[in-house]
Amino acid sequence: MMKRISILCLALLLALFYSFTEHHQEQVDFSRMERRMLHIPTAGLFDHYDYFTVAPSDMRRDGWCLPVEDGVLFTPEFPHETVGWYIMSPEPRHEVKAAMEGVVRLVRKTNLGKTVVVLHPNGMETVYAHHAKTLVSSGDYVSAGQPVALAGADHGMVYTYFTMMVNGVPLNPSTLVRPDGTLKDEMAVFSLGGDGMVRVSLCAIGAVAERAPRFDWMETPAVVDLDRPFSAMERQHVGVATPGLFEHASSFTVDLARVGKWSYPLPGAKVISPYGGKRKNHTGTDLKTRPKDKIRAVFDGVVRFSGKYSAYGNMVVVRHANGLETCYSHNAKNLVKAGDRVKAGDAIATVGRTGRATTEHCHFEVRVNGVPFNSDYIFDHANHVLKNGMLTFTRKANGRISIKAE
Numbered sequence: 001m002m003k004r005i006s007i008l009c010l011a012l013l014l015a016l017f018y019s020f021t022e023h024h025q026e027q028v029d030f031s032r033m034e035r036r037m038l039h040i041p042t043a044g045l046f047d048h049y050d051y052f053t054v055a056p057s058d059m060r061r062d063g064w065c066l067p068v069e070d071g072v073l074f075t076p077e078f079p080h081e082t083v084g085w086y087i088m089s090p091e092p093r094h095e096v097k098a099a100m101e102g103v104v105r106l107v108r109k110t111n112l113g114k115t116v117v118v119l120h121p122n123g124m125e126t127v128y129a130h131h132a133k134t135l136v137s138s139g140d141y142v143s144a145g146q147p148v149a150l151a152g153a154d155h156g157m158v159y160t161y162f163t164m165m166v167n168g169v170p171l172n173p174s175t176l177v178r179p180d181g182t183l184k185d186e187m188a189v190f191s192l193g194g195d196g197m198v199r200v201s202l203c204a205i206g207a208v209a210e211r212a213p214r215f216d217w218m219e220t221p222a223v224v225d226l227d228r229p230f231s232a233m234e235r236q237h238v239g240v241a242t243p244g245l246f247e248h249a250s251s252f253t254v255d256l257a258r259v260g261k262w263s264y265p266l267p268g269a270k271v272i273s274p275y276g277g278k279r280k281n282h283t284g285t286d287l288k289t290r291p292k293d294k295i296r297a298v299f300d301g302v303v304r305f306s307g308k309y310s311a312y313g314n315m316v317v318v319r320h321a322n323g324l325e326t327c328y329s330h331n332a333k334n335l336v337k338a339g340d341r342v343k344a345g346d347a348i349a350t351v352g353r354t355g356r357a358t359t360e361h362c363h364f365e366v367r368v369n370g371v372p373f374n375s376d377y378i379f380d381h382a383n384h385v386l387k388n389g390m391l392t393f394t395r396k397a398n399g400r401i402s403i404k405a406e
């Protein structure tokens, strides 16, 4: 009895704690349909690419855990659902925990009993059902291992129904997870077929060329308004301050792990001249592939400038909602014009040697408030991947901007 009361107190304290802290976490407002329907496509999941990948190393790093501690897998005599796991709990009202961090999408009674669905930053969903009680609400952020429900009982058996989903399509956890709860070592590739169905294939890590796209809905909040029309200065010059950037605070942060969709500016390129360089005056990173290769927008954004710009030759400048601007120059041809909306990965120009350039390459710059900074803060150029840290840009009293990476 005492034990039950202390568990109840703990649950209450936890509930209080989470209701207190949840508004500090990111909130996702799901539509009424998303809050009601178990099987519903995930908004944005296949917007930019028709496939995405989930690596077990990322899942482990994000704190993967089996939802029922000391649980036992079993197959019921008359399974009404065959694509999930029935996990027997060691005791009634045993805690059922989120397998990975995410945001609770659905909490309601379904044909599986009281059900919780969590959408994860990697694009997958996990489903927990057959509960005595749910402990979370739609929109709540949950960390990996955080209790989401208490297991329910049926004919004297306490169990949880656990499954995964991708785009609303059930995925047997056995695809990715061994019966002992540990993750398999292959990478999962989820692709959207022409019929709208999701297919999963497993492949060895490294078998997917370059870095395959990963889904991420936890985007860094916008710090600049991309709908604001450009002034004549902004349309004619590259190094101009970004209106609104330091309007409300003297600093802002770009969380590269949550920047949303991204692309390397020139896939397959080699750095032939780094930022700074021998004379410390190189304001960009020179990327070399073959002439006429397509240059890609690094993040979603709006083209602020597209045209000839003295020694830069043909240049494209893209403003991003995260507060940064990216510049691509010496282009053979610009494929976009000022005012165009671009998505990460869109082809915006082709590689050339216009302006002052001795070979075909892309002089790539990242800028904050019009001032170039080292793109090594953003990209691991050796591996063509985005870095993972947080960048904080602070405008000092003298107007200069400092960058802190953590």
Ligand SMILES: [Zn+2]
Binding pocket: 273, 282, 284, 285, 286, 362, 363, 364
């Ligand atoms: Zn250069």
